[in-house]
Amino acid sequence: EVQLVETGGGLVQPGRSLKLSCVASGFTFNNYWMSWTRQAPGKGLEWVASITNSGGSTYYPDSVKGRFTISRDNAQNTLYLQMNSLRSEDTATYYCTRDRIIRGTGYYVMDAWGQGASVTVSS
Amino acid sequence: EIVLTQSPTTMAASPGEKVTLNCLASSSVSYMNWYQQKSGASPKLWIYGTSNLASGVPNRFSGSGSGTSYSLTISSMEAEDVATYYCLQLSSYPLTFGSGTKLEIK
Numbered sequence: 001e002v003q004l005v006e007t008g009g010g011l012v013q014p015g016r017s018l019k020l021s022c023v024a025s026g027f028t029f030n031n032y033w034m035s036w037t038r039q040a041p042g043k044g045l046e047w048v049a050s051i052t053n054s055g056g057s058t059y060y061p062d063s064v065k066g067r068f069t070i071s072r073d074n075a076q077n078t079l080y081l082q083m084n085s086l087r088s089e090d091t092a093t094y095y096c097t098r099d100r101i102i103r104g105t106g107y108y109v110m111d112a113w114g115q116g117a118s119v120t121v122s123s
Numbered sequence: 124e125i126v127l128t129q130s131p132t133t134m135a136a137s138p139g140e141k142v143t144l145n146c147l148a149s150s151s152v153s154y155m156n157w158y159q160q161k162s163g164a165s166p167k168l169w170i171y172g173t174s175n176l177a178s179g180v181p182n183r184f185s186g187s188g189s190g191t192s193y194s195l196t197i198s199s200m201e202a203e204d205v206a207t208y209y210c211l212q213l214s215s216y217p218l219t220f221g222s223g224t225k226l227e228i229k
Contacts, residue, residue, distance in 0.1 A: 044209065044222045045160075045209055045211075045220040045223075046220065047218040047220065050218070061124075061216075061218075095165060095166070102172065105172055107154060107156075107171050107172035107175070108213045109156055109171045109177075109213075111168045111177070
């Protein structure tokens, strides 16, 4: 069974840093791209970052570029999100996702989601 | 950035009623994925590649569309379909989600 378990959330002051972790199990971690997506309280979903299976390439939207860093440790089956210079608008539940291309179709999907880690940025 | 506009924002349907949710893209995309999120739960992949149902999705659901216009249809609304549905485009970065359609039952 595919499992993604996020940890590291909590209350942090504006301008400070926080690092989220996502431990993966039930699949061969180093075969898959991974992503982080967030959801502010009562709001919709927002993609935050993606990383290739080797970790060699990363992608971000402008809203977090230069502040957030996605990384992975394939030996530990763990995905990370380092969040610096946090702002109140970064308050959200952060989901780790497994990404893949459906075999034979070319369609890219985020097909497994963790339970989410809650991050609150407030003084 | 490709902006996805979902409509309606909220809707209520009676059991057995046909439901259509829409997702309009600001630029053409190759395909659309849809996610279902129930209250207090993580999103689930629901439809991928515009019209393919994810594993375990009831066949009363269907997806269609091309270019800038996509839709998710429920042929006969059931109570278990109450949820918020999001479209997601992965044709170009940044990846973008629609703002969601909250589906309720009458």
